[in-house]
Amino acid sequence: MKISQAVQDVLNKQINAEFWSAYMYLAMSNWCEEQGLKGFANWMRVQYHEENSHALKFVNYIHERQGEVKLQPIEKVPLTWKNVLAVMEMTYEHECKVTEMIYTCVNVAEAEKDRATVSLLQWYVDEQVEEEANADEIVTNLRFIGDSKGALMQYDHVLKGRSFKE
Numbered sequence: 001m002k003i004s005q006a007v008q009d010v011l012n013k014q015i016n017a018e019f020w021s022a023y024m025y026l027a028m029s030n031w032c033e034e035q036g037l038k039g040f041a042n043w044m045r046v047q048y049h050e051e052n053s054h055a056l057k058f059v060n061y062i063h064e065r066q067g068e069v070k071l072q073p074i075e076k077v078p079l080t081w082k083n084v085l086a087v088m089e090m091t092y093e094h095e096c097k098v099t100e101m102i103y104t105c106v107n108v109a110e111a112e113k114d115r116a117t118v119s120l121l122q123w124y125v126d127e128q129v130e131e132e133a134n135a136d137e138i139v140t141n142l143r144f145i146g147d148s149k150g151a152l153m154q155y156d157h158v159l160k161g162r163s164f165k166e
Contacts, residue, residue: 003065010108016072018055024077039159085142092135099128
């Protein structure tokens with residue numbers, strides 16, 4: 001069954017949001033790298049790859065459903081932050097916003113009685129639970145660390161171990 005225009009439109013909007021997210025995480029990775037926080041830079045680079053993967057999953061799905069992918073310009077992302085806590089707080093807030101956007105996609109798919117898209121979107125719903133929890137955990141840890149540069153560097157070292165799994 002061909003994808004409805006309403007579902008196609010909301011998924012195309014989500015593709016743009018996923019690519020914007022990837023771009024934001026790449027900017028955050030660059031900023032962290034420039035601050036000497038290679039572990040945080042790595043964590044953000046993994047996020048960048050994940051967001052690109054999420055966007056491409058939507059692209060492939062729209063094509064499978066005989067729809068049209070309409071790529072839009074990516075709006076400018078922030079490039080600097082006060083500190084790494086501000087980076088991670090923005091990450092958490094952003095992931096909460098993405099969750100709301102995914103819920104909007106689900107609502108449109110349900111209204112269109114598009115069971116296939118609802119099924120696809122359940123993966124994203126589950127993914128967002130993980131994304132929010134991961135970001136929240138890092139924010140909590142950074143608040144606990146406070147101004148301790150030694151603890152920050154030790155935590156940064158832990159984040160170097162994260163790798164992208166498609």
